Amino acid sequence: xxxxxADPVVKRLPAYYRHLRALEKMGILQISSQDxxxxxxxxxxxxxxxxxxxxxEGRQGYGYAVPDLREHxxxxxxxxxxxxxxxxxxxxxxxxxxxxxxxxxxxxxxxxIFDTDAGKxxxxxxxxxxRDISELDAFVKSETVDIAVIALPxxxxxxxxxxxxxxxxxxxxxFAPVDLHLPADAVxxxxxxxxxxxxxxxxxxHLND
Amino acid sequence: xxxxxADPVVKRLPAYYRHLRALEKMGILQISSQDxxxxxxxxxxxxxxxxxxxxxEGRQGYGYAVPDLREHxxxxxxxxxxxxxxxxxxxxxxxxxxxxxxxxxxxxxxxxIFDTDAGKxxxxxxxxxxRDISELDAFVKSETVDIAVIALPxxxxxxxxxxxxxxxxxxxxxFAPVDLHLPADAVxxxxxxxxxxxxxxxxxxHLND
DNA sequence: TAGATTGTTAATCGATTAACAATC
DNA sequence: TAGATTGTTAATCGATTAACAATC
Numbered sequence: 001x002x003x004x005x006a007d008p009v010v011k012r013l014p015a016y017y018r019h020l021r022a023l024e025k026m027g028i029l030q031i032s033s034q035d036x037x038x039x040x041x042x043x044x045x046x047x048x049x050x051x052x053x054x055x056x057e058g059r060q061g062y063g064y065a066v067p068d069l070r071e072h073x074x075x076x077x078x079x080x081x082x083x084x085x086x087x088x089x090x091x092x093x094x095x096x097x098x099x100x101x102x103x104x105x106x107x108x109x110x111x112x113i114f115d116t117d118a119g120k121x122x123x124x125x126x127x128x129x130x131r132d133i134s135e136l137d138a139f140v141k142s143e144t145v146d147i148a149v150i151a152l153p154x155x156x157x158x159x160x161x162x163x164x165x166x167x168x169x170x171x172x173x174x175f176a177p178v179d180l181h182l183p184a185d186a187v188x189x190x191x192x193x194x195x196x197x198x199x200x201x202x203x204x205x206h207l208n209d
Numbered sequence: 210x211x212x213x214x215a216d217p218v219v220k221r222l223p224a225y226y227r228h229l230r231a232l233e234k235m236g237i238l239q240i241s242s243q244d245x246x247x248x249x250x251x252x253x254x255x256x257x258x259x260x261x262x263x264x265x266e267g268r269q270g271y272g273y274a275v276p277d278l279r280e281h282x283x284x285x286x287x288x289x290x291x292x293x294x295x296x297x298x299x300x301x302x303x304x305x306x307x308x309x310x311x312x313x314x315x316x317x318x319x320x321x322i323f324d325t326d327a328g329k330x331x332x333x334x335x336x337x338x339x340r341d342i343s344e345l346d347a348f349v350k351s352e353t354v355d356i357a358v359i360a361l362p363x364x365x366x367x368x369x370x371x372x373x374x375x376x377x378x379x380x381x382x383x384f385a386p387v388d389l390h391l392p393a394d395a396v397x398x399x400x401x402x403x404x405x406x407x408x409x410x411x412x413x414x415h416l417n418d
Numbered sequence: 419t420a421g422a423t424t425g426t427t428a429a430t431c432g433a434t435t436a437a438c439a440a441t442c
Numbered sequence: 443t444a445g446a447t448t449g450t451t452a453a454t455c456g457a458t459t460a461a462c463a464a465t466c
Contacts, residue, residue: 004418008457010411014404018386032423041388044423045459052425060424061466077407078414096305102386102403108410147409171413173406177227177311179250187412189405194311195223196398197382198286200356201317202219203396204380205287209213217433241447253447254435261449269448270442 009050013077015040016050020070032063082107084144085173088160089151090115090130093175097149098126108147112139140167150174161188218259222286224249225259229279241272291316293353294382297369298360299324299339302384306358307335317356321348349376359383370397 019040023031033044033051040047051064056072058064074080085103087094090113097103098110114131115121121132131139139145148169150157157176164172165186172188174180177195180188228249232240242253242260249256260273265281267273283289294312296303299322306312307319323340324330330341340348348354357378359366366385373381374395381397383389386404389397 006457011408013411014401014407017407018404034423043459045461046457048424048426049458058424059466060464061422063423076411076414078410079407083410083413092305092308096301099301100402103406106403106407108406146413147406170416171409173409185416187409187416189409189412191402191405192223193309193400194315195227196400197312197317197356198223198226198288198315199220200380200382200396200398201287201292202222202285203398204292204355205285207379207394207396215433243447252435254437255433257448257450258434267448268442269440270446272447 005053009053012042012050013054013073017070017073017077017079020066020073024066024070029066030063031066033058036064079106082109083146084109084111085147085149086110086112086114086139086145087149087151088114088133088164089153090117090120090125091151093151094149095125097151098128110149111143111145114139136163137167140164140169145169147171147173150176150180152176154178214262218262221251221259222263222282226279226282226286226288229275229282233275233279238275239272240275242267245273288315291318292355293318293320294356294358295319295321295323295348295354296358296360297323297342297373298362299326299329299334300360302360303358304334306360307337319358320352320354323348345372346376349373349378354378356380356382359385359389361385363387 019036023039033047036042037044037047048058051058051069054073054076056064056069071080085108087098087110094113094115098113103110110126110128112131113125113128114133114136116133120130123130148161148164148171150161150172152160154176157174157178158180161172161174161180161182165183170186172180172182172186174188174190175193177192179190182188228245232248242256245251246253246256257267260267260278263282263285265273265278280289294317296307296319299307303322303324307322312319319335319337321340322334322337323342323345325342329339332339357370357373357380359370359381361369363385366383366387367389370381370383370389370391374392379395381389381391381395383397383399384402386401388399391397
């Protein structure tokens with residue numbers, strides 16, 4: 001528990017990762033907190049605090065080694081190993097997640113898709129068969145499942161989550177507009193797309209305040 | 210500028226709105242900061258600070274009127290008026306946003322979809338024709354467009370945003386994995402779905418710390 | 419070596435929580 | 443009225459920024 005990293009820092013890690021990859025692709029292999037701050041719109045001080053906190057090391061007088069830092073952050077976030085995902089719900093969101101080409105690039109592989117709609121079951125989506133929900137238990141028991149994508153209506157999201165928890169699934173990427181209730185040994189990320197749109201609406205409405 | 214509301218408060222508004230609607234649907238028309246805090250997992254103190262800050266009024270001894278409060282927040286966020294959206298890019302994300310039934314319920318209506326792919330142009334999506342990008346300027350000049358949904362690859366997101374800015378569009382809901390650069394009189398919300406997945410991966414990886 | 423930049427402590431800033439008088 | 447709960451000020455907590463000695 002001593003290597004606990006504060007939530008605001010964890011939430012910045014993907015942005016560090018994203019910018020470091022872009023820098024590396026541009027051939028920039030070393031960068032100071034000053035310059036990285038300019039790229040990411042953060043203060044150099046915050047960058048040094050963050051990187052120090054996550055155990056990354058720079059070189060005084062020179063800065064940070066971009067590839068090393070990127071790898072360090074990838075390992076910390078666990079994206080240097082593959083993650084197997086199942087998608088619950090073959091609606092709009094289920095389609096978009098399964099068809100996305102960017103998640104596999106980061107090691108997040110969709111291995112199964114489930115739905116209750118008899119009209120969808122049996123069809124193919126992103127090269128995978130849409131399975132009937134009755135096959136869920138057997139699938140999760142026989143295959144490794146790291147993350148469940150909840151792409152279901154709000155009223156069934158918690159029930160399905162409970163069922164998956166009972167099967168041992170520990171991580172939930174939730175797109176239903178509810179906040180999932182979880183035990184302490186499981187984690188979730190609630191996306192709430194509409195919430196974001198409402199925040200944008202607020203900002204647009206108050207552009208001239 | 211004196212009715213400036215701090216960012217953390219603004220980001221909580223959609224959650225207030227969501228819970229207040231659920232409470233109202235359950236027939237709960239009055240609620241104390243104590244009880245609302247229990248529902249939303251916030252301290253009563255924070256709720257009173259927030260509501261006071263946004264100019265909502267409660268009744269000492271009784272609590273807050275749920276319908277009034279919901280309407281107050283809806284008006285503050287601007288979701289009590291319709292918003293017209295155009296979608297740039299008819300890929301996975303463009304499909305999901307256009308086909309979603311939840312955004313129209315909140316007054317966010319998709320009025321046009323554009324793509325560059327000749328194979329897609331002319332087809333119908335969510336009851337709308339997919340238009341060629343060459344029609345963009347004429348469309349935006351003749352119709353009201355409140356929000357542009359950037360559902361494009363990262364490498365063209367900024368260029369398209371600049372083009373829309375020149376046409377007078379002020380709000381951007383960006384799903385491309387880049388941070389848009391905007392003038393001070395425009396607003397954007399960057400969704401970064403992959404970032405969320407990476408945070409989830411971090412939490413899953415460090416479940417036992 | 420001299421200059422640049424980190425690592426880290428101290429200062430500041432802002433958000434959250436606590437407390438309680440006002441009042442419904 | 444008495445009890446409950448707001449509105450609001452004060453205290454606390456935590457995150458960000460500043461500063462600078464250490465050192466590459």
